Amino acid sequence: MRKRVYVCALLALLLWGISAEALAAGPPPDEFRGVYLSAWSAATPARVVRVVEMARQGLINTVVIDVKDASGYVAFDAEVPAVADYEAKRVLIRDVESLVRRLHQQGLWVIARIVVFTDPRLAEARPELAVHSAARLAMSGGILSRETLWRDRRGLAWIDPAAREAWDYNAAIAEDALRRGFDEINFDYIRFPSDGVLADMVFPVWRQSQRRREVLAEFFAWLRRRLGFAVLSVDLFGLTTVNRDDLGVGQVIEDALPYFDYVCPMVYPSHYAPGFIGKANPAKYPYEVVFYSMKTAGERRAAMGARARAKLRPWLQDFDLGADYTPEMVMAQVQAARDALGEDYVGFIVWNPKNVYQTEALEMARR
Numbered sequence: 001m002r003k004r005v006y007v008c009a010l011l012a013l014l015l016w017g018i019s020a021e022a023l024a025a026g027p028p029p030d031e032f033r034g035v036y037l038s039a040w041s042a043a044t045p046a047r048v049v050r051v052v053e054m055a056r057q058g059l060i061n062t063v064v065i066d067v068k069d070a071s072g073y074v075a076f077d078a079e080v081p082a083v084a085d086y087e088a089k090r091v092l093i094r095d096v097e098s099l100v101r102r103l104h105q106q107g108l109w110v111i112a113r114i115v116v117f118t119d120p121r122l123a124e125a126r127p128e129l130a131v132h133s134a135a136r137l138a139m140s141g142g143i144l145s146r147e148t149l150w151r152d153r154r155g156l157a158w159i160d161p162a163a164r165e166a167w168d169y170n171a172a173i174a175e176d177a178l179r180r181g182f183d184e185i186n187f188d189y190i191r192f193p194s195d196g197v198l199a200d201m202v203f204p205v206w207r208q209s210q211r212r213r214e215v216l217a218e219f220f221a222w223l224r225r226r227l228g229f230a231v232l233s234v235d236l237f238g239l240t241t242v243n244r245d246d247l248g249v250g251q252v253i254e255d256a257l258p259y260f261d262y263v264c265p266m267v268y269p270s271h272y273a274p275g276f277i278g279k280a281n282p283a284k285y286p287y288e289v290v291f292y293s294m295k296t297a298g299e300r301r302a303a304m305g306a307r308a309r310a311k312l313r314p315w316l317q318d319f320d321l322g323a324d325y326t327p328e329m330v331m332a333q334v335q336a337a338r339d340a341l342g343e344d345y346v347g348f349i350v351w352n353p354k355n356v357y358q359t360e361a362l363e364m365a366r367r
Contacts, residue, residue: 028184028231028261029109032313032347033365034062036113039075041355042066042099043092055106059362063103064111064186064349065093067177068170070156072121076180080172086125100181111184111233112177116159116170118189123149123157129166131158131193132202144204152196161192161250162206162215164222171226184231186264187223190216191237191249198248212250220259233262235315238272241265241297257301257308264349266315267293269333270322283322286329290314290336298341311346318350318357330361 035054041047042065054060068074073090074083083089093099103110123130127144136148149157159166174185192212193201206215223232240253256263267290270283277292279285294314301308316333317325330350338345348365350357 029061029347031345032062032109032349033060033362034064034109034111034347034349035060035355035357035362036064036349036351037066037355038353039066039069039092042075043094047355048099048102051108052102052106054357054359054362055103055108057359058366059359061107062109062111062347062349064113065099065182066115067093067096067112067182068114068173070115070118070154070189072115072119072123074173076177078173078176080169080176082169083173086121088121088125096180104181109183110181111186112174112182113186113188114170114174114177115189116187117161117166117191118152118156119159119166120157122159122166122169126165128204129159129163130204131160132204133197134200134202137202150193150196150201152193158193160203160205161190161212161219162203162210164205167219167222167226171223174227174230178227178230184233184261185227186233186235188235190219190234191251194247194249211246212248213246213252213255216250217252217255220256224259231262232260233264233310233313234260235264235266238265238267238293241267241293241300253297253300254304257304257310260310262313262346263310264313264315265293265297266351267333268315268317268321268351270317270319281322286317286325287332287336290316290333291340294337294340298344301344311344312341313346314348316348316350318352318361319354325358327358327360327364330358331364334361334365 051063067076072088074088075092076096077091100110124146127146131150132144132148133150140148151157234256236251236253237247239247240251246252269286269289272282272289274280276282277288282289297312301312314337318330334348337348
C-alpha cells in the first residue's frame with residue numbers, strides 16, 4: 001500500500017515539473033528518525049554538515065526544514081506572486097534545490113514545514129483576512145487595518161482560519177516547495193489562537209455559528225483535495241491525543257486522521273499541566289507521558305477503522321524545560337512511542353528550538 005501511494009504521488013509530482021533527480025529519496029521511511037532545522041540553520045553550512053554527518057552515521061533518515069515560519073516570511077525564492085506582493089519573501093536558503101538534492105544524496109527524507117495561521121506578513125498585507133482586536137476596532141470606527149490587528153503574547157498577528165484566500169496562499173507555497181524537491185509538506189499552527197487576550201479577538205470571516213473544529217476539518221479536507229497525492233502531515237497539540245474536546249483551538253485528532261499521511265502530536269512532556277496522569281511535574285516522566293498519550297491516540301485511530309488514513313508520528317522533546325533532558329530521557333520517549341503503538345509505530349521526529357541534538361539519544365534509538 002505504501003509503495004502504491006508513493007508511485008501515485010511520484011506521477012503527480014512529475015506532472016508538476018519536478019525532476020527525477022530531485023525525487024531521489026524514494027518512498028517514505030518505514031521508521032522515521034528525524035530532526036528539525038529552522039531556516040536559519042538550513043542556511044548555515046556548519047549546521048547542514050552536522051545533519052549530513054548524522055545521516056552518514058545512520059542516526060537519522062529524516063529532516064524537517066522551515067520554509068515558512070511563525071514570522072510569516074518564506075525562506076526560499078518562492079515562485080508564488082503573492083509572496084512577493086505581500087513582501088513576505090526573506091531568502092535565507094538561497095539554493096533550495098541544491099540543498100534538497102544534497103540531503104537526498106545522504107538518503108534523507110526531506111520535509112518542508114509551513115506555519116499556517118500565525119502569519120504577521122499576510123495579516124499586515126491583507127488585514128481583511130486577519131484576526132483583529134475588538135478594542136482597537138472600537139477606537140478606529142470599525143475599520144480593519146494593520147493598527148487594529150490582534151496579537152498574541154509574542155506580538156504575532158494571526159489569520160482568521162476560515163479565510164479561504166489564506167488557504168490558497170499556503171497551498172501555493174506548498175506546491176512550490178514540492179516542485180523544488182521536498183518529499184513531504186508538514187503543516188503547523190493549523191488552529192485558532194491559544195494565548196493572549198482571547199476575549200478581545202474579532203474574526204472578520206469566521207461565522208461563529210460554525211464550530212471551530214468544523215472550520216479546521218473543512219481545511220483539512222480542502223488541503224487533501226488541493227494537494228492530491230502529495231505526502232502531507234499536520235502537527236497537533238499533544239493533548240489532542242487524550243482530550244475529546246477541541247481544546248478551544250479547533251483541533252480534534254479524529255478530524256485530521258482521514259486527510260493526512262501522518263498526524264504528528266507534539267507530545268512534549270514539559271507541555272503537560274501539573275497533575276497530568278497524577279504527576280506533579282510531567283516533564284520528569286517522559287516515558288509515562290508519551291506512552292499514555294500515544295496509546296490513547298492509537299486506540300482512537302484504531303476505532304476509526306479504514307477512515308483513518310494517517311499514521312501517528314510524534315514530535316518528541318530534546319530540550320530542557322521542566323527538567324534537564326538527558327539522552328536517556330529522550331530515548332525513553334522513543335521507547336514509549338514504540339511500546340504504545342506496537343506494529344503501527346512509524347518513528348518520530350525530535351524538536352530542539354536551537355537545533356542542537358543529543359546524538360547519544362539518536363544512537364540508542366537506532367539500535
